[in-house]
Amino acid sequence: MAKEGDGERALLAAEPDEAEAEAGSVSGAGASPLSALCDPAHLAHRIVALAFMCFLGFGSYFCYDNPAALQIQIQEDMQIPTVTFMLLYSWYSWPNVILCFFGGFLIDRVFGIRWGSIIFSLIVCIGQVVFAMGALVNAFWLMQLGRFVFGIGGESLAVAQNTYAVSWFKGKELNLVFGLQLSMARIGSTVNLNVMGWLYSRVEGLLGYPGHTTLGITLMIGGVTCIFSLICALILGYLDWRAERILHKEQGKTGEVIRLTDMKDFSLSLWLIFVICACYYVAVFPFIGLGKVFFMGKFKVSTQEASAINSIVYVLSAPLSPVFGLMVDKAGRNIFWVMCAVVATMASHMMLAFTFWNPWIAMCLLGISYSLLACALWPMVAFVVPEHQLGTAYGFMQSIQNLGLAIMSIVAGEVLDLWGYFFLEIFFIACVSVSLLAVVLLYLVDYTRGGSLNCSPRQRVELSKKTHTK
Amino acid sequence: LRPSSERRPGLRGCGAAAACSGRGPGPGGGPARGRSLLLLQCLVLLRAPAGLLGDQTRRVSLEVIPGPTDPSQNLLHIRAVGVNSTIHYIWSSLGPPAVLFVATDTPHSVLSVNWTCLLSPKPEGSLAVLPAKSVRFSSALIFPKLFEFDSTNSSEVKNGSPGKPYPPYLLADFSWDDVNSTLDPTMLSATFQGRPSKDPLGAFSNGSLAFKLDQLLWHSSPEGFLQWRPVAFSKKQPDWKTALPCQVSPPGPTLATLLPQSSIVRAFFGSSANFCTFNLTFGDSTGPAYENQRYLSWSALLGVGSPPVDSFSPLVLGIMVVVLGAPALLLVGGGLSLLLLRHRRYSEYEPIS
Numbered sequence: 001m002a003k004e005g006d007g008e009r010a011l012l013a014a015e016p017d018e019a020e021a022e023a024g025s026v027s028g029a030g031a032s033p034l035s036a037l038c039d040p041a042h043l044a045h046r047i048v049a050l051a052f053m054c055f056l057g058f059g060s061y062f063c064y065d066n067p068a069a070l071q072i073q074i075q076e077d078m079q080i081p082t083v084t085f086m087l088l089y090s091w092y093s094w095p096n097v098i099l100c101f102f103g104g105f106l107i108d109r110v111f112g113i114r115w116g117s118i119i120f121s122l123i124v125c126i127g128q129v130v131f132a133m134g135a136l137v138n139a140f141w142l143m144q145l146g147r148f149v150f151g152i153g154g155e156s157l158a159v160a161q162n163t164y165a166v167s168w169f170k171g172k173e174l175n176l177v178f179g180l181q182l183s184m185a186r187i188g189s190t191v192n193l194n195v196m197g198w199l200y201s202r203v204e205g206l207l208g209y210p211g212h213t214t215l216g217i218t219l220m221i222g223g224v225t226c227i228f229s230l231i232c233a234l235i236l237g238y239l240d241w242r243a244e245r246i247l248h249k250e251q252g253k254t255g256e257v258i259r260l261t262d263m264k265d266f267s268l269s270l271w272l273i274f275v276i277c278a279c280y281y282v283a284v285f286p287f288i289g290l291g292k293v294f295f296m297g298k299f300k301v302s303t304q305e306a307s308a309i310n311s312i313v314y315v316l317s318a319p320l321s322p323v324f325g326l327m328v329d330k331a332g333r334n335i336f337w338v339m340c341a342v343v344a345t346m347a348s349h350m351m352l353a354f355t356f357w358n359p360w361i362a363m364c365l366l367g368i369s370y371s372l373l374a375c376a377l378w379p380m381v382a383f384v385v386p387e388h389q390l391g392t393a394y395g396f397m398q399s400i401q402n403l404g405l406a407i408m409s410i411v412a413g414e415v416l417d418l419w420g421y422f423f424l425e426i427f428f429i430a431c432v433s434v435s436l437l438a439v440v441l442l443y444l445v446d447y448t449r450g451g452s453l454n455c456s457p458r459q460r461v462e463l464s465k466k467t468h469t470k
Numbered sequence: 471l472r473p474s475s476e477r478r479p480g481l482r483g484c485g486a487a488a489a490c491s492g493r494g495p496g497p498g499g500g501p502a503r504g505r506s507l508l509l510l511q512c513l514v515l516l517r518a519p520a521g522l523l524g525d526q527t528r529r530v531s532l533e534v535i536p537g538p539t540d541p542s543q544n545l546l547h548i549r550a551v552g553v554n555s556t557i558h559y560i561w562s563s564l565g566p567p568a569v570l571f572v573a574t575d576t577p578h579s580v581l582s583v584n585w586t587c588l589l590s591p592k593p594e595g596s597l598a599v600l601p602a603k604s605v606r607f608s609s610a611l612i613f614p615k616l617f618e619f620d621s622t623n624s625s626e627v628k629n630g631s632p633g634k635p636y637p638p639y640l641l642a643d644f645s646w647d648d649v650n651s652t653l654d655p656t657m658l659s660a661t662f663q664g665r666p667s668k669d670p671l672g673a674f675s676n677g678s679l680a681f682k683l684d685q686l687l688w689h690s691s692p693e694g695f696l697q698w699r700p701v702a703f704s705k706k707q708p709d710w711k712t713a714l715p716c717q718v719s720p721p722g723p724t725l726a727t728l729l730p731q732s733s734i735v736r737a738f739f740g741s742s743a744n745f746c747t748f749n750l751t752f753g754d755s756t757g758p759a760y761e762n763q764r765y766l767s768w769s770a771l772l773g774v775g776s777p778p779v780d781s782f783s784p785l786v787l788g789i790m791v792v793v794l795g796a797p798a799l800l801l802v803g804g805g806l807s808l809l810l811l812r813h814r815r816y817s818e819y820e821p822i823s
Contacts, residue, residue, distance in 0.1 A: 419710075437800060441800065
């Protein structure tokens with residue numbers, strides 16, 4: 001679930017930050033703290049809004065990885081093989097193969113940001129409740145349906161969350177806000193991975209026996225976070241409406257213009273970036289979905305430690321994303337960083353496959369390389385696509401990523417069922433290898449065409465000056 | 471040699487083996503996730519090895535040495551003759567199931583058995599491999615007891631103990647089928663199968679415990695080894711989903727007097743031998759145990775020389791070569807061709823400028 005955040009962040013950050021003239025800012029000066037909190041023009045009020053914005057996505061981030069946290073319980077209680085279990089992730093990704101293109105459109109043209117976020121939060125809630133109901137009545141197809149509905153809401157909600165951020169913080173603390181929202185997403189995933197197993201055992205203790213009922217109740221309790229997010233959406237809607245009335249500001253827009261006809265203009269470099277993206281994330285998210293049982297089986301760690309190891313990727317990426325973002329901004333040379341990240345990921349999967357070294361090492365490496373890749377890969381799109389096609393390019397990238405995840409989740413489950421975890425790791429290494437191949441190709445293509453992807457920022461400025469003077 | 475204990479009747483073995491049967495006493499009527507663990511106590515006896523040379527090909531023959539009276543008094547002799555050495559495996563169900571392993575440095579060594587003495591209370595010296603001088607390495611493996619644990623109680627399990635033990639099965643008290651009926655000289659297989667002769671609770675009535683022989687190993691170096699993967703399987707077709715962890719306790723030296731007496735071991739080694747014991751535990755408290763499938767298969771290798779080393783399959787190696795090689799090749803090849811191209815371009819442009 002962390003993935004779409006990266007994309008949106010890069011997309012919006014790529015837009016020029018225009019300082020927006022603000023009306024009525026005088027009224028905040030010299031007011032008491034309480035009135036500052038209520039004054040939409042005041043920083044204190046914006047921080048209150050920011051808190052709600054961060055928690056707006058908490059529910060969906062929390063619930064996205066519920067299956068990973070409860071893999072053993074789900075497989076035992078519903079009596080399903082791994083390939084069927086992975087359908088839960090696959091069904092989440094399917095609607096987003098298409099919705100990536102329309103999320104922005106729906107928010108801008110159909111619902112508006114306020115109703116959009118409320119409706120998407122509601123869809124997320126319904127999805128989670130249906131998912132939990134499926135477990136309660138022991139119907140796995142209902143659980144799959146729940147995940148599908150959840151997927152419809154989840155990614156679009158992330159778009160809405162980012163739109164709110166732009167609307168409230170554009171020209172001010174926008175990058176910091178994006179960083180905070182990303183960190184919140186990681187915290188949601190981490191809390192989930194570490195709490196759901198414990199919650200299940202508590203419910204089991206209460207009921208006295210495990211089974212699909214226990215699972216259903218646990219998931220229902222997990223769904224409370226979605227309700228919480230829905231409440232945040234409602235409050236945020238009210239605050240935004242109030243701010244609009246007082247400040248006469250416009251309702252936030254994603255500004256995404258997506259024309260599928262742009263596709264024919266996509267350069268080879270962009271297609272290579274798509275390949276890198278799809279193949280790389282396939283080796284990270286499905287692995288986290290299946291990782292817990294792997295750590296318990298191969299490294300003989302306890303359930304709690306396996307959860308903790310599994311969540312270290314998210315934990316690390318929360319503080320590292322801003323650091324790496326800054327580093328890549330200053331140093332440029334994006335292809336180099338992407339290559340480092342992909343090679344490190346490959347090394348980490350090879351450690352897990354071929355050695356019995358402490359899994360913390362490999363997973364920390366994975367966490368670091370994953371954060372680095374996100375910071376270096378997504379901004380590259382802005383260099384190879386004209387600005388008016390950015391929306392389409394990012395939409396396409398997310399769509400391909402989701403398609404890859406939807407298909408490869410099933411394939412990974414099948415590989416695991418047939419040949420076990422060792423071959424699953426080999427499979428992931430192969431995926432990363434394809435990604436690495438694409439990185440190398442991208443470097444060669446960019447080099448021969450005199451592109452700026454692997455330039456330092458100074459070289460980029462010189463390059464753009466040259467093209468301007470021409 | 472691969473003895474494996476399997477809880478299933480009518481086992482089709484591909485080796486010499488002993489078998490016993492059992493439906494293990496599980497936590498009957500207990501909570502749905504009642505788990506029982508199995509533990510097999512093993513004894514190993516080792517004698518100092520001496521220099522031996524390896525042979526790649528051996529003629530292997532299986533022979534049941536007929537006892538004077540009872541067909542259940544099985545004595546199976548497996549003889550593997552090489553160019554200048556012989557390995558003898560002697561399996562027996564006299565007392566607890568046991569196997570003697572003797573390696574000699576001549577292709578002409580033979581086994582001599584004195585049945586009357588072997589069945590007497592003092593069997594020392596009744597079993598020998600002749601000529602005695604040719605014996606370079608000998609060891610024995612005894613399976614005296616089979617334990618079962620109830621690990622339903624999770625608080626006990628957390629303390630590291632496998633759970634509450636049931637009364638152990640003394641394998642010496644089992645009654646064993648005639649191994650002649652399962653002997654297959656072409657497949658080089660035989661199965662020892664048995665069940666408790668007295669089983670008032672009927673706990674073991676539907677299953678069997680089997681030992682079967684599969685493979686003979688002889689490597690060049692003189693040491694002997696007993697080697698196994700730390701895994702047991704809960705189905706006949708071993709795959710990763712049916713795998714159970716298998717833990718071994720650290721082997722500790724034990725006095726022979728504390729142990730159940732195995733006639734063939736005493737017969738070969740005499741009464742003064744060094745024993746060490748260890749426990750094998752199958753399954754753990756978190757995963758499914760033997761209880762779910764009522765079947766457990768574990769195998770080990772007993773041989774002379776250096777133990778065989780696991781290696782990756784050609785498929786895995788092939789994939790890894792492609793996976794690592796392709797990007798590296800592209801990087802090197804692409805980089806070189808870029809350099810060449812650039813060089814050529816410059817050299818073409820130079821005369822013009």
